[in-house]
Amino acid sequence: xxxxxxxxxxxxxxxxxxxxxxxxxxxxxxxxxxxxxxxxxxxxxxxxxxxxxxxxxxxxxxxxxxxxxxxxxxxxxxxxxxxxxxxxxxxxxxxxxxxxxxxxxxxxxxxxxxxxxxxxxxxxxxxxxxxxxxxxxxxxxxxxxxxxxxxxxxxxxxxxxxxxxxxxxxxxxxxxxxxxxxxxxxxxxxxxxxxxxxxxxxxxxxxxxxxxxxxxxxxxxxxxxxxxxxxxxxxxxxxxxxxxxxxxxxxxxxxxxxxxxxxxxxxxxxxxxxxxxxxxxxxxxxxxxxxxxxxxxxxxxxxxxxxxxxxxxxxxxxxxxxxxxxxxxxxxxxx
Ligand code: NAP
Numbered sequence: 001x002x003x004x005x006x007x008x009x010x011x012x013x014x015x016x017x018x019x020x021x022x023x024x025x026x027x028x029x030x031x032x033x034x035x036x037x038x039x040x041x042x043x044x045x046x047x048x049x050x051x052x053x054x055x056x057x058x059x060x061x062x063x064x065x066x067x068x069x070x071x072x073x074x075x076x077x078x079x080x081x082x083x084x085x086x087x088x089x090x091x092x093x094x095x096x097x098x099x100x101x102x103x104x105x106x107x108x109x110x111x112x113x114x115x116x117x118x119x120x121x122x123x124x125x126x127x128x129x130x131x132x133x134x135x136x137x138x139x140x141x142x143x144x145x146x147x148x149x150x151x152x153x154x155x156x157x158x159x160x161x162x163x164x165x166x167x168x169x170x171x172x173x174x175x176x177x178x179x180x181x182x183x184x185x186x187x188x189x190x191x192x193x194x195x196x197x198x199x200x201x202x203x204x205x206x207x208x209x210x211x212x213x214x215x216x217x218x219x220x221x222x223x224x225x226x227x228x229x230x231x232x233x234x235x236x237x238x239x240x241x242x243x244x245x246x247x248x249x250x251x252x253x254x255x256x257x258x259x260x261x262x263x264x265x266x267x268x269x270x271x272x273x274x275x276x277x278x279x280x281x282x283x284x285x286x287x288x289x290x291x292x293x294x295x296x297x298x299x300x301x302x303x304x305x306x307x308x309x310x311x312x313x314x315x316x317x318x319x320x321x322x323x324x325x326x327x328x329x330x331x332x333x334x335x
Contacts, residue, residue: 092143094118094168095314096160098151098208099178101126103277104227106133107303108175111311113137113144120145120164122178151178151204152196161211170219173314174212176205176226176249181279183238194241201245202252209256213265222265223314226253227306230273230330246271250326257324266323268313273330275301296332305329 094117100109101123110133113119119137121144123130134144147163149156164171179201182193205226216222231239232246250269257267274280274291280300283291292298309329313319328334 093172095173096120097175101130105177107307111307113142114140118143152199157207197241202248217263224267226269228269269326273333
């Protein structure tokens with residue numbers, strides 16, 4: 001994971017290479033601050049690094065600049081500054097998290113904002129809750145922009161991306177989280193119940209992904225995380241609409257991952273099992289007990305546990321080589 005809960009996230013660019021450096025203090029790049037970072041970019045000579053680490057860096061440098069070092073900074077002795085030339089501190093990553101006024105989306109927005117990022121908090125109806133999420137992000141040291149909008153509607157999606165671009169000039173991370181359920185057995189399901197769920201849970205992901213990739217492909221950089229569901233993998237009684245949409249998200253994820261890999265855009269899906277939120281609070285006691293019996297870990301997951309996985313896929317340098325995957329986070333329900 002990038003950094004620690006108490007550290008803020010900083011992105012440094014050196015000789016056209018970008019690395020994420022966690023620092024709880026200032027923008028000064030000192031050995032002490034680098035001790036928090038799992039991966040670092042050091043603009044100093046290979047020999048100096050070899051001596052400090054006690055072995056030769058395995059990556060070749062160009063023009064005396066050591067690029068990615070997959071080493072733990074704890075291997076470096078402390079005190080004198082490592083930076084021998086100025087480095088440029090680029091802006092913190094800009095994230096859009098759809099449906100982040102409540103539940104899992106809120107936890108994701110707080111995780112990305114808490115890492116020092118700029119986060120667009122989207123809601124459909126819960127304006128007050130969205131404002132509170134934004135305030136919490138600011139309190140954690142991030143920046144936030146609140147933007148209402150129905151993610152199943154093309155015009156609202158366009159307006160949302162315009163708001164992020166007007167304020168921050170770019171979009172680095174998209175988390176397609178907004179989702180609804182309208183459960184009933186197939187034999188009773190009205191066309192509208194089918195359509196509403198497909199429109200937000202699948203078409204909304206398509207619309208936001210298309211808008212995000214337009215920005216990301218020009219930068220040749222971006223990360224997209226789609227919140228699917230284990231139900232999209234297994235199917236579920238009473239959720240034909242929801243399961244179809246969530247399975248569709250997995251197919252969409254794989255296709256977009258293939259289409260945009262050459263542009264350095266990763267696209268992954270997360271398939272949560274039962275997570276404590278307003279969505280699962282609708283379930284009655286009997287259903288809940290039946291569900292718990294199917295979860296080897298014997299409990300519902302927490303929104304912050306899903307958020308931790310999103311944060312890894314969205315921010316961690318190690319996740320740069322992961323694309324087109326679906327990660328179950330379900331207490332062992334599906335294995
Ligand atoms: P939740 O507590 O019901 O929250 C849903 C969020 O989506 C809210 O912020 C809501 O905003 C927003 N939203 C609803 N309709 C929207 C629309 N048309 N446009 C934009 N935003 C909209 O749900 P959750 O449990 O956190 O679920 C989040 C995601 O995880 C969903 O995609 C869901 O399918 C998926 N998931 C959840 C579970 C689970 O067990 N909870 C399991 C698997 C997958 P407002 O408050 O403004 O309505």
